[in-house]
Amino acid sequence: xxxxxxxxxxxxxxxxxxxxxxxxxxxxxxxxxxxxxxxxxxxxxxxxxxxxxxxxxxxxxxxxxxxxxxxxxxxxxxxxxxxxxxxxxxxxxxxxxxxxxxxxxxxxxxxxxxxxxxxxxxxxxxxxxxxxxxxxxxxxxxxxxxxxxxxxxxxxxxxxxxxxxxxxxxxxxxxxxxxxxxxxxxxxxxxxxxxxxxxxxxxxxxxxxxxxxxxxxxxxxxxxxxxxxxxxxxxxxxxxxxxxx
Amino acid sequence: xxxxxxxxxxxxxxxxxxxxxxxxxxxxxxxxxxxxxxxxxxxxxxxxxxxxxxxxxxxxxxxxxxxxxxxxxxxxxxxxxxxxxx
Numbered sequence: 001x002x003x004x005x006x007x008x009x010x011x012x013x014x015x016x017x018x019x020x021x022x023x024x025x026x027x028x029x030x031x032x033x034x035x036x037x038x039x040x041x042x043x044x045x046x047x048x049x050x051x052x053x054x055x056x057x058x059x060x061x062x063x064x065x066x067x068x069x070x071x072x073x074x075x076x077x078x079x080x081x082x083x084x085x086x087x088x089x090x091x092x093x094x095x096x097x098x099x100x101x102x103x104x105x106x107x108x109x110x111x112x113x114x115x116x117x118x119x120x121x122x123x124x125x126x127x128x129x130x131x132x133x134x135x136x137x138x139x140x141x142x143x144x145x146x147x148x149x150x151x152x153x154x155x156x157x158x159x160x161x162x163x164x165x166x167x168x169x170x171x172x173x174x175x176x177x178x179x180x181x182x183x184x185x186x187x188x189x190x191x192x193x194x195x196x197x198x199x200x201x202x203x204x205x206x207x208x209x210x211x212x213x214x215x216x217x218x219x220x221x222x223x224x225x226x227x228x229x230x231x232x233x234x235x236x237x238x239x240x241x242x243x244x245x
Numbered sequence: 246x247x248x249x250x251x252x253x254x255x256x257x258x259x260x261x262x263x264x265x266x267x268x269x270x271x272x273x274x275x276x277x278x279x280x281x282x283x284x285x286x287x288x289x290x291x292x293x294x295x296x297x298x299x300x301x302x303x304x305x306x307x308x309x310x311x312x313x314x315x316x317x318x319x320x321x322x323x324x325x326x327x328x329x330x331x
Contacts, residue, residue, distance in 0.1 A: 058316055065313070094316065101318040106264045148261055148319060182262065 001228040003029040004042025006072070006088075008052035008063050013085065016205045017046045024208050025221055034066040043228045044081040044125075045072055047088025049141075049203060059102065059144045060090035069095060081125050081224065082197040086142055089189070089199030098192055098199045099157065100149030106182025110143040114213065115180055117165040117188045117202055118172055124164055124191050126198045129223035135172055136165075136216040138202035140180055145201040147183035147190075157190055165189035165200050249294045250329040251306050255315045255322045256287035290314055293329050302326060 003021035007014045014031065021029035030040045034052075039045055053062035063069065069091070076082045076097050084092040092098040105111060114137055119130040130136075149157070157163050165188040169178040174186040181201070189200025204217030257263040265286040273281045292309070294302055306324050315322040 057314070061313065061316070093318075101316055103262065103319055104264050106262060108264050108268055146262065150260075150318075182264070
């Protein structure tokens, strides 16, 4: 499959994402500059972590107006797969592709740590290879990762099974002290109504090799591969192609 | 050239956690300013514009706020529009 990784001025995890796609997964990967107006045939687009446009005004506020984001929004509207990690999650929220917003950590401190998240739904292209309730150890590094949304939005996310990851303790409980940033409902990641756009604050692209702190993130990238392989055998609207037999 | 000066105040929406405001409030209390019972920390933005009429400018500035300067999910905004004295 082909991965597209968007590079904004100020992105700094783009190389890691490209490296996962090419070196770890053995797939094709293409860097997409923020001024690009097409996604160069990417099956899945990653908005990486970093500090796009210096995080000026609000994290992700400038990036949402870059030309490449029009292409990303079109891709998302057409059911294409989009992932946002950290700053990428902030950009997806600012763009309205995901609900809610990410604000300053409740502690006011930048957090750099490894956290446990619980997979809350396997009904996304990103988590289909996991089990519900599975625990993953993933790194975080952010100052503005506190997920907020109004009550109605939060209730809808829960009702529609759109909370994808939640911060939990080692026993899998969403305890207050397992919440690194004050996110409402311990929410670490969500998806859109179409379930083809997923954003999360933790960094699965930093957890793909045992040598550098674990490979729990690999499960997620492999899920995307499986989803793309499955769809490759289908027509444009997702219906199975007529069998030749 | 005479122009307009727009003062835009962006503040955290009611009910949205404002950890900065909370921290400032705690510090004020520590300094003895115990009468302060709520603090909100926001942003102040100045815009200088060509004068194309107040009403049109007001509409344009609201659009700027809604599309870029404030995030309606977490922030409210207020605009004061006046003559640019500079």
